[in-house]
Amino acid sequence: MIDEAVRQIETFRCRLGDPGVLTGAADKEPYERSARHAGGSAVAVLRPGSEAELAWTVKTLSELQLPLVVQGAATGLVGAATPTPDGRQWVLSTQRVRDVLEVDPVNRCVRVSAGFRLSDVNRVAAAHGLVLPIDLGADPTIGGMIATNTGGARLIRYGGIRENLMDVRAVLMHPAGECVGSAKGLRKDNTGLSWAQLLCGTFGALGVISRATLKLHPVQQQSATALIALSDVHAAIGLMCELEREFGEMVSAFEGISGAALEAVALHQRNVPVPFATMPAYAILVEVSSAIPPGQGLDLEAMLMNWLEKRMVAGELADAIVDKPAQLWRIRHSISESVQACGRLVAFDLAVSRSRFAEFREAAVHVVQDMIPSARICDFGHLGDGGIHLNLVVPSDLDTATIEVLRDTVYDLAVFQFEGSYSAEHGVGPYNASYYERFTSPLTRELAHSLKMFLDPRRALGNAQL
């Protein structure tokens, strides 16, 4: 390590103490990994222990003109929080920024520092009968969730982060170390530009999120869950419309699962039984739920059973399993890992309008089968939001060039032909930055650039697009 870096590390250690600066290879390693892609290498990991220390750290990094990458729990899937392999970046971890985690039951909100995790919030909220109803496989930090505008499986009912965000505070690179935004916890505040909305879904490119206020919701007191076997995805779309018409605001999840994805679970998760005798072409996981407890007239399980029976009689369903919600959700939450275990993965995080979902899926399947006949198409996702994780298992010796062409073709299909999104919920980072360039209009990129020049003119927040 060169002398200059040693001096810089000493500067940080003076203020942040030993737990605030990690330099040993073993200590740094967990911060150099990536959840899905290759890891990187960091000069050191800085872990400020409060918002004030975070502001000081950002200011010092800026004064020393050091390149950095901000990291929460590093659960993101586009590499935005992973240091580059060249070893030049400093990881700025927000994991110890834990000044405040305070549930306000009257305002039905939580005031929370960026470093707390989703599970931390929900543990504290549960004591008040409240929940932050973002349902994910991972357990990210609140700061990371805001930066990537996390969605998840219950967005159909509650919205994602953006819809539940009351305010955000962040530390800027320019003016270096300055804290902006607010922590007022207002449901209504129509007074101009919203820092919360600017910082949500811009991947940390405009500032380092330090804390936020989020709406909470009453915990569900009853729910009914069914796994439904269907002959094809068109049938799923019809059921979705019927279910929403009949259960209205009670619909809290409508997930689509391909037969191949179910097979992957059956194959690789011995402890997660898939309850169908024959594997269906397509399946949906449906959840209806309410904060009204049983015993007051509303019986969602009986209503869902009744609804399914009618559909069975009408021949609309191949099969339907109503089981303990936890059992059925385990299947859904095991898919990603199971598909990955099948072989070499090529993953997509796409969304289209729900009214074009079935047509898009067919077209995408055709495209993949044409290009790579041996590919296994294990798609699944948040059908109720038009989301589809088109995850493919491809031959392990498939050349990179073919995969690149496949990616371009599928993305073009989704964005140009079906007016969809090339990143429904994972955001933009190094691993899909070229698609940001391809699919973002020049004017939008220029506007983003002008914001970036205003708030981070040296582009020190390096990994984030904009």
Next chain:
Amino acid sequence: MIDEAVRQIETFRCRLGDPGVLTGAADKEPYERSARHAGGSAVAVLRPGSEAELAWTVKTLSELQLPLVVQGAATGLVGAATPTPDGRQWVLSTQRVRDVLEVDPVNRCVRVSAGFRLSDVNRVAAAHGLVLPIDLGADPTIGGMIATNTGGARLIRYGGIRENLMDVRAVLMHPAGECVGSAKGLRKDNTGLSWAQLLCGTFGALGVISRATLKLHPVQQQSATALIALSDVHAAIGLMCELEREFGEMVSAFEGISGAALEAVALHQRNVPVPFATMPAYAILVEVSSAIPPGQGLDLEAMLMNWLEKRMVAGELADAIVDKPAQLWRIRHSISESVQACGRLVAFDLAVSRSRFAEFREAAVHVVQDMIPSARICDFGHLGDGGIHLNLVVPSDLDTATIEVLRDTVYDLAVFQFEGSYSAEHGVGPYNASYYERFTSPLTRELAHSLKMFLDPRRALGNAQL
């Protein structure tokens, strides 16, 4: 009228035709009014009849360097859509921008041009069993609703415009006439800066909204409504928490009404009976509702009656009336007009955290009574969102200077002492622009200014703050 203006009018008439250019005093008059304040005067009113005509009109106005004010239905309460009194501005009305009004029941959304009104959308949506659940006294255009991020009485359940906005298209002043944004109707799209979120709640300062896609919700199939008399506002806060805990997602309105506001209705609306024998100190209007029709076990009216009875027995309520929803909502919707009829109005549109609402209201009442002992404090508002329309009836001969001091004092109390908002849902326009200056941090104003310089460097969109 000077020759130059005559030539310019001819240019517009050539493209937009006679219905597209209004110059006669009587024709212009409806576009020169303001819903609450003094009107203004326009060179002419331009009414393009499509998005393409809108783009051409914006481009031409920009090329001719003419100052303009964009107007939807002119129902706003801060003067942002009213021309200035100097007669120099052109009104650009979006009322005839009505290219598309299309409900997509599968995607559960509406694609709609800026010039359609809320009532137009809901008429078409109702045919599909769907609704855009923004509840307002006025009937604004969709473009105006997005620009001001309209909230209303059912935000507690559905959110406001921001939470229901899928995308927006807008015409820019710079590059003049360029159309930005999208009309994809995606529920998930995490690919960087969102034009929809930038244009929502920035009062038209960044561009002219031409169309949008909004989420729709299933129409409610049952609801129960109660008007509840209370001894004070503290009791209301307690009830709000209990109601949300027991009725969860079914709570669709929780409105607060002062005794003085109820008295104003009783006095000025002969056709709207206020059902209390003695006027309470404070009242709340509660609505619970569901898309699940009666007859399936859920009976919200019985549940609400039962809930109220228990509270009556416990002595928590002074009185409670369960009546036809329409009857009770008429009381709520008559308040604004009734208070205005009582005399000279000084109105505030404030919000604070719900957990500080009661304390804030007490403090505000003290401040007003201290300064103007004869003022009648007829406050009401969306208590469930922390919103309070602190509307005061003051002596008709009260001097302007005193009113200005009163305004400053109340706003300072709300914003500085109670971390609230000086404009909860009405937005910012000429009538509260000085408070934007006072309460917005210099850095936020600078950032807004840099966006403004990028998108409207000549500041042609004149009335809008930023």
